[in-house]
Amino acid sequence: MARLRYFSFVLIAILSSCAQVGTLSGGEKDETAPKPIEKKTQPANETLLFSGNSVSFEFDEFVQLNNPQQTIQLVPNHARPTATLSKKTITVTWEEQLQPNTTYVLYLDGTVKDVTEGNDTLIKYVFSTGNAIDSLSYSVQLKDAFSNQPKENCIVGLYENIDSITPIYFARTNKLGLAQFDYLKAGTYFVKGFQDENKDLKLQPHEAQGFRIEPVEINDNIKDSIPLLISSPFSKRKIRSFRYVAPGSFFIGANYDLSNKSFKIEDKTFTKEEIIYHTEDSVQLFYTPSDQTIVKAFVSGDGEIDTLSTRISERDKKTPLRFSSRLSSNELGPHEEFTLQLTSLIQAIDTSKFKLYNTTDSSLIKHSIQFSNNQISIVFDRTKLKEVKLVIEKGAVTSQNGQLTEAFTTAIKVKIAKEYGIVYVDATAFSKPIIVELLQGGKVVEKTLLLSDFKTTFANLVPGEYQFRIIEDVNQNFKWDPINPGTKEQAETVYFYTTVSKVRANWEIDVKLTPLN
Known part of the structure; x- marks a missing residue:
C-alpha cells in the first residue's frame, strides 16, 4: 500500500493508489509518488499578477x-485546462x-503517475491575476437527507445566486462528507451540494442535491456546523417495473x-x-397470457x-x-389470519380437499374456508393449540382460467398473546x-x-431489538418526500434513533422520542 508523503514547498504531492505488480529487475518496490521540483515550476507557486496561459511542472522522475480532461480542474472554473507531456x-x-x-x-488530482508502479500525485498550485492571494476558507459536511450518512465524492459549490447552475468555487467531499474551500474571496455565496x-x-435537475435557502457571508474562515443534506428529486412520471409472475x-x-x-x-x-393495489404506486393485475412471448401493457390517465x-x-x-403463505414466518400470532394466496383469481374451491391437523395428536381440527379474489383464509379455534398442519390435495382450487392447484402442505406454530411484547411511544415533543x-x-x-x-x-411484537425513525410528514402523504428544486422545498426532516429498544415476551416498555439536534 502506498504511503502518504508531504513536500516542504507549497505544492502538495499526495500519494494515492499504487497496488500494481512490480518489475522483475529486483530491488524494493517503488512506493513514492513523483515529486515536482519546486525551483523548476514555472511560474512559481503563489505568483501574483499572473497574465499567462500555462504552467509547467518538472518532476524528479519520468511520469x-x-x-487529464477529468483529473485537472481550475477553481474558479473560468477555463478548461489541457495538459501535454515531454x-x-x-x-x-x-x-x-x-x-x-x-x-x-x-488541481492535478491523479493527473501525474510514475511509469513503473503507477503511484500518483495530487498537486495544488495557487496563483492570482491580481496583486494579492485570497486567503479565506469555508468547510461544510454533506450528508444524505434520509439516512444522515456522509456523502463521499460529491461536489459542493459556492454560487452567485440560488438558481445558478455552474459554481464559482467548488470542492469535492472526502470519506467523511467534508468539503474544504481555500483561497476564497470575501463575498456572499449560495451553497449547494x-x-x-x-x-x-453542473447541477442537473435529476441529480441528488441540496442547498441553503439563505446565502452565506464569507468574510472570515468558517467551519459550517450545520450539515448540507442532499436527496434525489422526484423524477417525472415513470414506470419502474413491469413483470409477469406465472401463471396468472x-x-x-x-x-x-x-x-x-x-x-x-x-x-x-x-x-x-381483477386489480389489487398493494401500495398507491404498485398494482397487481390478474391475467393469464396466451402463447405469445412478448406481452405489452398500457397505463393511461391524465391524458x-x-x-x-x-x-x-x-x-x-x-x-x-x-x-403461498402470507405469513412472514411459520408462526401464527393472535393478531394474524391464516391466509394463503395464489397468483390467479379463484373460481371455485373443493373444501373436502382441505385437511387441518393438530400436530400434537394428529387429530383433525374443525375449520371453515373463506376466499376472496386470490386469497384463502382458514378459520379455526386456536385455543390450546401449539402447532397445526395443513394438507391440501391436488385440484382443491380452480382458477378463473380453469387451472387446478398443486398439492400443498405446511406446518404452522400457533402463538399466544403473552409470547409477544408491546411498545408505547411518546412523541409529544413534536408539533x-x-x-x-x-x-x-x-x-x-x-x-x-x-x-x-x-x-x-x-403491539404483538416478536421479541428482539428494535429502533425508531421519525419523518416530519409536512404534506401528510404518509411517505418521505425528497427535495423539490422547483419550489425550493427541502427534503422532509428525518430523525433516526440509534438507541436499541429490547422487546421481551409478555413485557411492555415505554419509549420517549424527541427531536434530535
Missing part, C-alpha cells in the same frame, strides 16, 4: 499522464482569458400514483375485481399513456398453480405531523402517521 515535464495550458484580480487554484453523475460540474399475475410499479389509472394488457381491460413490455419465458408458460417507523435490522416492521396526539402503540 505519465492520466486522463519527458519529465507536464505543461498545463488554457485558451480562455482569466478574470482580473482573482485567485485561482489549479450535488452528486455529479456526469462529471460536468402481472405486477406494475411506478413512481407516481396508480390508483386512478386504467390498465390494459394486449386487448384485455381490467375490472376492479398520458405509458407503454410497457415484458418477456414470457417457456418456463413461465409451464408454471403450475401453487399456494408537526410525523410518521413513526419501527425498525428491526434496518427494515420497517410497522409505521403509523400521527397528526395530533403524538402517542402510539406497537
Whole structure:
C-alpha cells in the first residue's frame, strides 16, 4: 500500500493508489509518488499578477499522464485546462482569458503517475491575476437527507445566486462528507451540494442535491456546523417495473400514483375485481397470457399513456398453480389470519380437499374456508393449540382460467398473546405531523402517521431489538418526500434513533422520542 508523503514547498504531492505488480529487475518496490521540483515550476507557486496561459511542472522522475480532461480542474472554473507531456515535464495550458484580480487554484488530482508502479500525485498550485492571494476558507459536511450518512465524492459549490447552475468555487467531499474551500474571496455565496453523475460540474435537475435557502457571508474562515443534506428529486412520471409472475399475475410499479389509472394488457381491460393495489404506486393485475412471448401493457390517465413490455419465458408458460403463505414466518400470532394466496383469481374451491391437523395428536381440527379474489383464509379455534398442519390435495382450487392447484402442505406454530411484547411511544415533543417507523435490522416492521396526539402503540411484537425513525410528514402523504428544486422545498426532516429498544415476551416498555439536534 502506498504511503502518504508531504513536500516542504507549497505544492502538495499526495500519494494515492499504487497496488500494481512490480518489475522483475529486483530491488524494493517503488512506493513514492513523483515529486515536482519546486525551483523548476514555472511560474512559481503563489505568483501574483499572473497574465499567462500555462504552467509547467518538472518532476524528479519520468511520469505519465492520466486522463487529464477529468483529473485537472481550475477553481474558479473560468477555463478548461489541457495538459501535454515531454519527458519529465507536464505543461498545463488554457485558451480562455482569466478574470482580473482573482485567485485561482489549479488541481492535478491523479493527473501525474510514475511509469513503473503507477503511484500518483495530487498537486495544488495557487496563483492570482491580481496583486494579492485570497486567503479565506469555508468547510461544510454533506450528508444524505434520509439516512444522515456522509456523502463521499460529491461536489459542493459556492454560487452567485440560488438558481445558478455552474459554481464559482467548488470542492469535492472526502470519506467523511467534508468539503474544504481555500483561497476564497470575501463575498456572499449560495451553497449547494450535488452528486455529479456526469462529471460536468453542473447541477442537473435529476441529480441528488441540496442547498441553503439563505446565502452565506464569507468574510472570515468558517467551519459550517450545520450539515448540507442532499436527496434525489422526484423524477417525472415513470414506470419502474413491469413483470409477469406465472401463471396468472402481472405486477406494475411506478413512481407516481396508480390508483386512478386504467390498465390494459394486449386487448384485455381490467375490472376492479381483477386489480389489487398493494401500495398507491404498485398494482397487481390478474391475467393469464396466451402463447405469445412478448406481452405489452398500457397505463393511461391524465391524458398520458405509458407503454410497457415484458418477456414470457417457456418456463413461465409451464408454471403450475401453487399456494403461498402470507405469513412472514411459520408462526401464527393472535393478531394474524391464516391466509394463503395464489397468483390467479379463484373460481371455485373443493373444501373436502382441505385437511387441518393438530400436530400434537394428529387429530383433525374443525375449520371453515373463506376466499376472496386470490386469497384463502382458514378459520379455526386456536385455543390450546401449539402447532397445526395443513394438507391440501391436488385440484382443491380452480382458477378463473380453469387451472387446478398443486398439492400443498405446511406446518404452522400457533402463538399466544403473552409470547409477544408491546411498545408505547411518546412523541409529544413534536408539533408537526410525523410518521413513526419501527425498525428491526434496518427494515420497517410497522409505521403509523400521527397528526395530533403524538402517542402510539406497537403491539404483538416478536421479541428482539428494535429502533425508531421519525419523518416530519409536512404534506401528510404518509411517505418521505425528497427535495423539490422547483419550489425550493427541502427534503422532509428525518430523525433516526440509534438507541436499541429490547422487546421481551409478555413485557411492555415505554419509549420517549424527541427531536434530535
